Amino acid sequence: MAYFYRMKTLIPLLTIFFFYGFSFPLSGQSLIDRQKAIDLYEQAEAVANAENTNHWTYIELAERALPLLESTKQWELYCRTLTGLMNTCFYVHRFTLSRQYAEKLEADLSELPINDDFRLDRVLRLAVYYANQTDYPKAAQVMKWAEQIADRSGANKASIYNNLGYLNKVQGDYQVALDYYQKSIEERKKTRPVNYGHLSNTQRNLGRYYQSLKKYKEAQSYFLASLKSLENGAAPDLIRDYTASSYTDLGLNYQFLGDYQKAAFYLKKVDGIPDLLPAYYARAKLFLGKNYLKTGRIDEAQSILSKVKNDFREIYGLRHTNTAAAYQFLGEAMAEKKDWEQALAYYQMALAASTRDFSDTLNFAANPTASSDVISKIDLLPVLSLKAQALNAQGKRILALKAYQIATEIIYDIRKDIFSYESKLLLSDRSTELFEDAISFCHTAFMKTQDPVFPEQAFVFCEKNKATLLLEAMLEAEAQGASSIPPALRKELQALKTDLAVYEKAIIKADEKDIGKLKEGRLNIQQQIEDLNREIEEKYPKYHRLRYNLSTAGVNQVQEKLLEKNELLIEFFWGQDHLYVFAINQEGLELKKLDQAGGLADKLIDYQQYFTDAGQIVNEPSRFRQLSAQLFQELLAPVLVDKKVDRLLIIPDGPAAYLPFETLIPPLSKSQENGYLLENYSIRMSYSATLLLQGKSKKKDKDHLLLAFAPVFSNGENNLSPLSHSLQEVDNIRGFEKTVFTKDQATVQFFRQFGPEYGVLHLSTHAQLNKAEQNPRIFFIDSALYLNELYAMQLQAKLVVLSACETNLGRLAKGEGMMSLARGFRHAGANSLIASLWEVSDRSTSEIIQSFYSHLSQGKSGAEALRKAKLDFLARADLKEFQKTPYYWASLVHIGEDTHLKKAKRSFLPWLGLLGAVILGFLFFRPQRFRNL
Numbered sequence: 001m002a003y004f005y006r007m008k009t010l011i012p013l014l015t016i017f018f019f020y021g022f023s024f025p026l027s028g029q030s031l032i033d034r035q036k037a038i039d040l041y042e043q044a045e046a047v048a049n050a051e052n053t054n055h056w057t058y059i060e061l062a063e064r065a066l067p068l069l070e071s072t073k074q075w076e077l078y079c080r081t082l083t084g085l086m087n088t089c090f091y092v093h094r095f096t097l098s099r100q101y102a103e104k105l106e107a108d109l110s111e112l113p114i115n116d117d118f119r120l121d122r123v124l125r126l127a128v129y130y131a132n133q134t135d136y137p138k139a140a141q142v143m144k145w146a147e148q149i150a151d152r153s154g155a156n157k158a159s160i161y162n163n164l165g166y167l168n169k170v171q172g173d174y175q176v177a178l179d180y181y182q183k184s185i186e187e188r189k190k191t192r193p194v195n196y197g198h199l200s201n202t203q204r205n206l207g208r209y210y211q212s213l214k215k216y217k218e219a220q221s222y223f224l225a226s227l228k229s230l231e232n233g234a235a236p237d238l239i240r241d242y243t244a245s246s247y248t249d250l251g252l253n254y255q256f257l258g259d260y261q262k263a264a265f266y267l268k269k270v271d272g273i274p275d276l277l278p279a280y281y282a283r284a285k286l287f288l289g290k291n292y293l294k295t296g297r298i299d300e301a302q303s304i305l306s307k308v309k310n311d312f313r314e315i316y317g318l319r320h321t322n323t324a325a326a327y328q329f330l331g332e333a334m335a336e337k338k339d340w341e342q343a344l345a346y347y348q349m350a351l352a353a354s355t356r357d358f359s360d361t362l363n364f365a366a367n368p369t370a371s372s373d374v375i376s377k378i379d380l381l382p383v384l385s386l387k388a389q390a391l392n393a394q395g396k397r398i399l400a401l402k403a404y405q406i407a408t409e410i411i412y413d414i415r416k417d418i419f420s421y422e423s424k425l426l427l428s429d430r431s432t433e434l435f436e437d438a439i440s441f442c443h444t445a446f447m448k449t450q451d452p453v454f455p456e457q458a459f460v461f462c463e464k465n466k467a468t469l470l471l472e473a474m475l476e477a478e479a480q481g482a483s484s485i486p487p488a489l490r491k492e493l494q495a496l497k498t499d500l501a502v503y504e505k506a507i508i509k510a511d512e513k514d515i516g517k518l519k520e521g522r523l524n525i526q527q528q529i530e531d532l533n534r535e536i537e538e539k540y541p542k543y544h545r546l547r548y549n550l551s552t553a554g555v556n557q558v559q560e561k562l563l564e565k566n567e568l569l570i571e572f573f574w575g576q577d578h579l580y581v582f583a584i585n586q587e588g589l590e591l592k593k594l595d596q597a598g599g600l601a602d603k604l605i606d607y608q609q610y611f612t613d614a615g616q617i618v619n620e621p622s623r624f625r626q627l628s629a630q631l632f633q634e635l636l637a638p639v640l641v642d643k644k645v646d647r648l649l650i651i652p653d654g655p656a657a658y659l660p661f662e663t664l665i666p667p668l669s670k671s672q673e674n675g676y677l678l679e680n681y682s683i684r685m686s687y688s689a690t691l692l693l694q695g696k697s698k699k700k701d702k703d704h705l706l707l708a709f710a711p712v713f714s715n716g717e718n719n720l721s722p723l724s725h726s727l728q729e730v731d732n733i734r735g736f737e738k739t740v741f742t743k744d745q746a747t748v749q750f751f752r753q754f755g756p757e758y759g760v761l762h763l764s765t766h767a768q769l770n771k772a773e774q775n776p777r778i779f780f781i782d783s784a785l786y787l788n789e790l791y792a793m794q795l796q797a798k799l800v801v802l803s804a805c806e807t808n809l810g811r812l813a814k815g816e817g818m819m820s821l822a823r824g825f826r827h828a829g830a831n832s833l834i835a836s837l838w839e840v841s842d843r844s845t846s847e848i849i850q851s852f853y854s855h856l857s858q859g860k861s862g863a864e865a866l867r868k869a870k871l872d873f874l875a876r877a878d879l880k881e882f883q884k885t886p887y888y889w890a891s892l893v894h895i896g897e898d899t900h901l902k903k904a905k906r907s908f909l910p911w912l913g914l915l916g917a918v919i920l921g922f923l924f925f926r927p928q929r930f931r932n933l
Contacts, residue, residue, distance in 0.1 A: 033068055033071065033072050034068075034072040034074065036068055037065055037068035037069045037071075037072050037074055037077070038074065038077065040061055040062075040064050040065035040068065041062075041065045041069065041074075041077050041080075041081060043061050044058050044061035044062040044065055044081070044084070045084075047061060048084060048088070055088050055091060055092050056092065058084070058088055059085065059088055059089065059092070062081050062084055062085050062088075063085065065077075065081055066078065066081050066082070066085070069081060075112045075113065075114050076114060076118055078108075078112075079105065079108065079109065079112070079114065079118070079122050082101055082104060082105040082108070083105060083122060083125055083126075085098075085101045086098055086101040086102045086105060086126075086129055087129065089101060090129075090132075090133070093317050095317060099133075102126060102129055102130070105122065105126055106126055106142065109122055109123060109126070116149050116152060116153035116155075117153060117155065119149055120146055120149045120150060120153065120155055123142060123145055123146040123149060124143075124146050124159060124160070124163070126142050127139050127142040127143040127146060127163060128163070130142060131163070131166070131167060136167050136170055136171050136376075137171075137417070139163075139167050140164065140167045140168070140171075143160060143163050143164050143167060144164075146160050147160050147164070156187055156190075156191060157183075157187055158184045158185075158187035158188045158191070158195075158198060158202070159184075159198065161180045161181070161183040161184035161187060162180070162181065162184040162198070162201060162202045162205060164177075164180045165177045165178070165179075165180030165181040165184060165202075165205060165206075165209070166205055168180060168423075169205075169208070169209055169212065170376060170378070171378075171414075171417060171418070172377075172378055172414050172417075172418050172423060172426075172427050173417075173418045173419070173420050173423040174209065174212070174213065174420075174422070174423045174426045174427075175420040175421075175422035175423045175426070176419075176420045176423060176523065176526060177209055177423075178206075178209060179519050179520075179522070179523045180523070181202055181205055181206045181209060182206075182516070182519065183516075183519075183520060183523070184202045185199065185202050185203070185206075186516055188202060194232075195234070196229045196230065196232040196233055196234050197229075197230065197234030197235055197238035197239070197242065198238075199229045200226040200227070200229035200230050200234065200238070200242045200246070201226075201238075201242060203222045203223075203225045203226040203229060204222065204223060204226040204242065204245060204246055204249060206222045207219045207220070207221075207222030207223040207226065207249055207253070208249060210222065211249070211252070211253055211256065212430075213426060213429075213430075214256070216253050216256050216257050219249075219253050220250065220253050220254075223246050223249050223250045223253060224250070226242065226246045227243065227246045230242055230243060230246075240273060240274075240275065240276060241276070241277070241280065243273060244270045244273050244276055244280040244281075244284070245280065245283075247266045247267070247269045247270050247273075247284070248266070248267060248270055248280075248283050248284045248287060250266040251263045251264070251265070251266035251267035251284070251287055251288070251291070252267075252287045254266065255287065255290065255291055255294065260291055260294055260295050263287075263291050264288060264291050267284045267285075267287055267288040267291065268284075268288065270284035271284070278311060278314075278315055279315050279316075279322075281311075282308050282311040282312055282315065282322070283322065285304055285307070285308045285311075286305070286308045286312075286322070286325060286326055286329065288304060289301045289302075289304040289305040289308060289329055289333075290329050292304065293329065293332055293333055293336065298333055298336050298337060301329070301333050302330065302333045302334075305326055305329050305330045305333060306330065308326045309323065309326035309327060309330060312326050318352065318353055319352070319353055319354075319355065319356055319375065320353060320375070321353075321354065321375055321376045321379050323353040324350045324351075324353035324354040324375075324379060324380075324383065325350075325379070327346045327347070327349040327350035327353055328346070328347065328350040328382065328383050328386065330346040331343045331344070331345075331346030331347040331350060331383075331386060331387075331390070332386065334346060335386070335389070335390055335393075338393075340390045340393050340394050341394075343386075343390045344364045344387065344390050344391070344394075345361075347383055347386055347387040347390065348360075348361045348362070348363075348364060348366075348387070349361050350383045351367065351368055351380070351383055351384070351387070354368070354374060354375055354376065354379060354380045354383065355368045355372050355373055355374050355375060355380075356373040356374075356375065357372055357373040358372055364387075364391065364396075364399065365399050365402075367384065367387075367402065367403060367406045368380065368406070369406060369409070370406070370409040370410050370412070370413040371413075374410070377410050377413065377414045378414065378430075380407075380410060381407050381410060381411065381431070381434055382434075384403045384404070384406055384407040384410075385403075385404070385407060385434050385437055385438075387400075387403050388400040388401075388403035388404050388407075388437075388438075388441065389437075389441075391403060392441055392444075392445070397445045397449065397454075400441060400445075401441070401442070401445070401453075401454070401457060404434075404437070404438040404441065404461070405457075407434055407438070408434070408435065408438065408461060408464050411427070411431045411434070411464075412464070412468075412550070414427060415427065415468065415472070416548060419526065419529060419530040419533060420526060421469065421788075421791065424468070424469055424472075425469070425813050425816060428465070428468065428469075428813060428814055428815035428816050429813065429814045429815065431465070431815070432465060432814040432815050433576070435461050435462070435464065435465040435573075435815075436573070436575040436576060438458070438461045439458045439461050439462060439573055439575070439580050440575070440578070440580075440593075442454040442455060442457050442458035442461065442591075443455070443458060443580065443591060443593050446458075446591065452589070455582075455589055455590075455591040456554065456555050456589060458580070458582070458591055459554070459555055459571070459582050459584070459589060459591070460552050460553075460554055462571060462573045462580070462582060463552045463553050463571075463688055463689055463690050464552050465573070465815045466651065466653075466687060466688035466689075466690070466691075466815065466816075466817070467687035467688040467690075467691050467815075467816060467817060468815065468816070469816055469827070470687055470688075470691055470816075470823070470826055470827055471550060471688070471690060471691055471694060472547075472550075473791075473827045474691070474694055474695065474829075475546065475547050475548070475549065475550060475694070476547050477794065477829060478546065479542075479543045479544075479546035479547040479549075480543065482542075482546055483540050483542045483543035483546060484540060484542065484543075485536060485540050485543055489532075489536060492532065493529070493532055493533070493536070494792070494794070496525055496528055496529045496532065497529065497791075497792040498789075498792045499525050500522065500525045500526065500529065500792065501786070501788050501789040501791065501792040502789075503518055503521050503522040503525060504522065504775075504786075504788040504789075505775075505786050505788065505789060506518050507519060507522065508775055508786070550690075551690075552690050553688070553689040553690040553692075553693050555584055555589045557693060558584050558689050558693075559584065559585075559586055561693055562649075562689060562692055562693055563584070563585065563586065563649070564647055564898065566644070566645045566646050566647055567585065567645060567647035567648070567649055568583060568584070568585045568639075568640070568643055568645040568647070568648055568649070569582070569583065569584040569585070569649045569650075569651070569689060570582070570583050570636065570639060570640070570648060570649070570650050570651070571583075571584075571650075571651040571653075571689065572635075572651065572652050572653040572654070572656055573653055574653040574654025574655070574656065577595075577596060578593050578594060578595060578596060579593075579594040579595075579596055579600065579635075579654075580592070580593055580594070581594060581635070581638060581639050582639075583639035583640070583643075585643065585645060590639055592638045592639055594634065594638065600634055600635075601654070601655050603627060603630060603631060603634075604631070604655040604656060604658065604659060605655065606627060607627050607628070607631060607659070608658050608659075610624050610627075610887070611660070611837065611838040611886070611887055611890075611891070612838065613887075614841070614882070614885075614887050614888070616887070617885040617886065617887055618882045618885060621885075625665055625675075628663060628664050628665040629664075629665045629666075629667075631659070631664055632664040632665055632666050632677070635656065635659075635664075636661075636664065636666075636677075637666070640666075641666075645681075646680060646681055646682065647681065647682050647683075647684075647863070647864075647898075648661070648681050648682070648683045648684070649684055649685075649686060649689075649692075649898075650683060650684070650685050650686075651685070651686050651687070651688060651689065652685065652817070653817070654812065655812075657812060657817055657818045658809070658818075658837065660837055660886065660890040660891070660893065661677060661683055662676060662677050662678040662681075662683055662867075662870070662886075662890050662893075663676055663677070663678070663886040663890045664676070664677045665677070666680075676886070678867060678870060678871070678890075679871070681867075682861075682863045682864045682866075682867040683863060683867070683893075683894070684832075684862070684863035684894040684895065684896070684898050685893055685894065685895045685896075686895065686896060687816075687817050687823070687826065687895075692896070692897060695831055695896070695897055702757070702758060702759035702796065702798075703759040703760065703798050703799075703899075703901040704736055704737050704759065704760075704901070705736070705737050705739075705757070705758045705759050705760065706733065706736035706737065706738045706739070706758065706759070706760040706761075706762060707738075707739050707740075707741075707754055707755065707757075707758035707760070707761050707762070708730040708733065708738060708739070708740045708741070708761075708762040708763075708764065709740075709741050709742075709746040709750075709751060709762070709763050709764065709765065709780065710723070710726040710727055710729070710730045710740065710741070710742045710743075710746055710764045710765070711723075711726075711742070711743065711746040711765050711766075711779065711780055711781040712726050712727060712742060712743050712746075712781075713766065713779075713781070714743065717781055717782075718766075718779055718781075718783070718784070720766045720779060721766075723764065723765070723766070723842055724842065724843075725842050725843050725845075725846035726764040726765070726803075726842075726846070727742060728846065729764050729803065729846040729849055729850060730742070730762060730764055732850045732853075733762065733850070733853045734853060734854065734857055735853065735854075735856065735857025736760060736853075736857070736901075739754070739758070743781065744781055745781075746765075746780055746781045747780050747781055747782045748780045748782055748783050748784075748785055749782070751780060751785065752793070755793070755795060755797075756793070756794055756795050756796060757796075758796075758797060759796065759797055759798050759799070759901070760797060760798065760799045760800075760801075760901065761795070761797045761799070761800045761801070761825075761830070762800075762801045762803065763778060763800075763801070763802055763803060763804060764803040764804070764846075764849075765778060765779050765780065765803070765804050766778075766779045766804055766805065767779065767802065767804035767805050767806055767807045767821055767836075768784075768805070768806065769806045769809045769810060769820075774810070774811045774819070775787050775788055776806070776807075776809070776810050776819075776820060776821050776824075777821075778802070778804060778807065778821050779804075787810070787819065787820075787821055787823075787824040788824075790821070790824030790825060790827060790828050791824060791827050791828070793828040793829075794828060794829055795825065795828040795829040795830055796829055797825075797829065797830045797831070798830075798831045798832065798897075798899050798901060799830070799831065799832050799833070799834075799862060799899060799901060800825045800830040800832075800833045800834070801833070801834040801849065801852075802821060802822060802825070802833065802834060802835045802836065803834075803836075803840075803845055803846070803849050804836065804840075805836060805838070805839040805840050806820075806836060806837070806838060806839060807820065807821040807822055807835040807836050808820045808821070808822045808833075808835035808836055808837050808893060808895070809836075809837060809838070810823070820835065821835065822835035822895055826895070826896065830896070831896055831897045831899060832862050832894065832895065832896035832897045832898070832899050833894075833895045833896055834849075834852070834862070834866060834892055834893070834894060834895075835892070835893060835895060836891040836892055836893075837890075837891050837893060838887075838891050840891045840892070841887075841888050844873065844883070844888040844889060845891070845892065847873060848866075848869045848870060848872075848873050848889060848892060849869070849892075850869075851868070851869035851872045851873065852865050852866050852868075852869040853865075854869075855868045855869060856901060857901075859900065860900075861898045861899065861900050862894050862897075862898055862899050862900075862901075863894045863898045864898075866892060866893075866894050870889045870890070870892075873888075873889050874889065
């Protein structure tokens with residue numbers, strides 16, 4: 001081996017010497033130093049590859065070789081030695097020195113004259129090192145550098161995509177992670193022969209991706225595919241390591257599915273794989289310990305986990321996610337034994353292991369903060385929740401509350417590093433359980449103490465879980481306007497968002513063969529948006545500060561700044577087993593915990609069926625009224641009865657988002673005719689109280705300018721039926737300076753061009769909710785505008801009226817609400833909306849809309865104008881009885897601020913012109929008369 005290295009080194013040197021003569025003289029001492037460096041390198045490598053490695057001897061030899069390799073410019077051997085020192089120093093717990101070698105390797109790789117294939121190999125190893133140290137942002141930065149090198153050299157990027165997928169997943173950016181994993185698999189399959197070992201690795205990562213989303217069936221299919229790929233052949237060490245990982249992942253997956261017997265079977269299979277690194281055995285034992293916890297074998301769990309904790313500390317050191325998981329599970333074991341003090345001690349150790357700068361393991365009142373150097377923020381959340389539960393069990397309720405508060409702050413901090421919209425939705429879904437735990441704790445604490453701080457904090461927790469994506473969009477728009485970001489940068493960012501929307505729309509409509517390329521294009525655009533956002537935040541700190549300056553609404557703020565006179569806020573939080581209802585008016589806050597055991601969700605679904613066509617209510621009027629009365633009693637009566645209010649601000653959640661609250665029937669009183677809630681209350685909806693409070697700061701001066709679109713579809717354009725009442729609807733709008741685009745002029749292009757300039761937008765058209773695509777659209781004469789395209793728009797409308805079908809329907813997203821067209825317009829900047837909950841009647845909707853504008857122009861607020869318009873409709877003598885059922889009048893709901901719009905500005909120019917003519921005439925004729933005298 002030594003001879004090989006000597007010849008490999010000397011031949012190129014002799015060749016250079018021969019061609020260039022004495023231009024580059026090489027001293028005898030240099031040759032001696034070079035050979036000495038090579039010899040030391042080979043000795044170090046021999047120690048590293050020995051069966052019983054002496055790591056300290058390797059470090060000593062490598063550190064002696066390193067300066068000689070550098071001085072004699074043996075760059076590849078130099079980089080290999082730096083890599084070895086980086087990894088070995090970490091293994092023996094010399095963490096600071098290990099990091100120093102990593103940073104030196106990173107700096108040198110960007111400068112040294114080495115070929116790109118070798119540079120790429122070292123950069124990938126460096127990225128893996130940072131990932132193993134759970135420094136995920138740094139790992140992602142280095143991995144992107146690897147991608148640039150691969151682009152330059154034409155290297156296969158499958159491993160890069162796989163690692164980028166992993167890094168995005170652990171940071172919570174799930175949709176981006178999925179795109180990278182899928183790209184990796186596509187790249188793997190292109191190579192000939194296929195590297196089945198690497199393919200297996202990516203398939204396993206995809207399984208972990210679906211597992212983290214609680215999609216366990218999909219996860220299982222990928223874990224099994226990973227094992228199947230290994231059967232096709234791979235390097236022996238990969239077969240060994242990846243088989244162990246797949247067995248462990250399958251075991252964990254069966255555990256999540258509740259099949260603890262199968263879970264234990266797969267976890268124990270890892271023991272039968274020889275020559276594994278200790279970390280693989282320890283990980284399988286970790287989840288076997290969790291398995292025993294779930295099946296009540298607490299002592300066995302504690303015994304296994306105690307050993308695993310020591311193993312992980314030996315392998316990774318104290319501060320690592322695996323070490324933290326072992327401490328967490330030990331804490332859970334102690335909690336099962338009701339040994340709360342020991343449980344808290346373990347949870348505190350788990351918190352310390354999850355961070356790099358928190359070491360207060362003896363003080364249970366101490367917690368990391370959102371600004372702490374956290375290794376994995378996602379993994380920190382369950383530890384804080386479990387700690388809060390243990391503190392509560394000890395009666396330390398204020399300390400428990402603080403733990404929950406820290407956890408919710410960290411959730412918001414996680415959002416700052418996620419740019420993908422779908423990934424943020426998934427984070428909302430995952431974090432809802434923690435918010436429910438926090439609200440449940442507050443309710444229980446209040447019932448025991450009657451301390452008002454607990455229901456007030458429960459309301460804050462509820463608000464923190466509501467419509468955060470809409471809030472972020474509003475804050476981003478306001479931050480751009482208030483900071484000094486150049487218009488060119490803002491324009492570039494907006495153009496990228498528009499391009500992203502184009503890709504999203506194309507992916508929805510694409511054939512299977514085109515989806516891969518389209519997703520790659522989407523990923524590239526997302527990366528550009530992320531990079532540009534980071535650049536803006538770094539260069540313009542004021543923008544960064546304003547963008548993330550979110551203050552969650554509290555009870556006092558709601559009372560002082562949001563609620564109108566005689567108005568009651570009713571906000572729902574739909575939990576796993578219970579429904580929490582908050583009611584706030586000027587007199588105070590009320591919190592109710594309602595049991596869902598009575599099938600409340602099923603009743604809401606049954607009730608919704610009555611609005612699927614016009615005949616449902618007519619066919620079963622008694623059953624409809626009975627169900628309506630039941631829903632009132634279960635949802636509203638606990639907080640509404642005996643309240644002296646006539647205005648309701650409702651923030652729904654879960655299946656209640658589909659409910660037309662105006663149609664509920666309270667106990668009859670003498671003043672009621674049909675008994676609907678509509679008769680005594682004006683009702684508006686919102687996505688959150690915080691969103692309304694943030695929006696109140698916006699000032700818009702174009703309230704009187706109305707832009708209307710009425711495509712009509714006279715010739716069945718886009719395969720849509722004609723809207724016979726549409727032209728009359730827009731023609732009868734009064735009280736505004738009105739611009740109308742009808743028929744062939746009612747195009748998407750004109751809406752994009754002119755929509756942002758108007759204070760009121762009115763769309764009388766068709767809309768559709770395609771449940772398979774989950775991307776609702778609203779139609780213009782030439783094409784449709786999709787929900788995701790609205791996310792990329794910027795409007796300044798104070799009111800948007802969507803006179804179309806199902807504009808407030810869409811899939812439900814936990815914490816975010818209905819992903820409807822109405823939400824899309826709210827995201828784009830609209831303050832308030834009129835939208836529909838089902839396929840509306842063209843004629844009755846047009847009549848109600850016309851009446852609505854009439855009341856609006858007379859000074860009524862939006863919610864009250866809509867209520868008056870519906871009452872006008874019901875009061876008509878020419879209506880048949882079936883036309884008075886809620887199907888015909890209740891579809892339209894008011895969402896957002898209860899705005900008063902300015903009347904159209906009167907133009908005094910004609911009067912001034914007339915007055916001017918009179919004056920001129922007087923001046924002209926008067927001198928003439930004097931002359932005649």
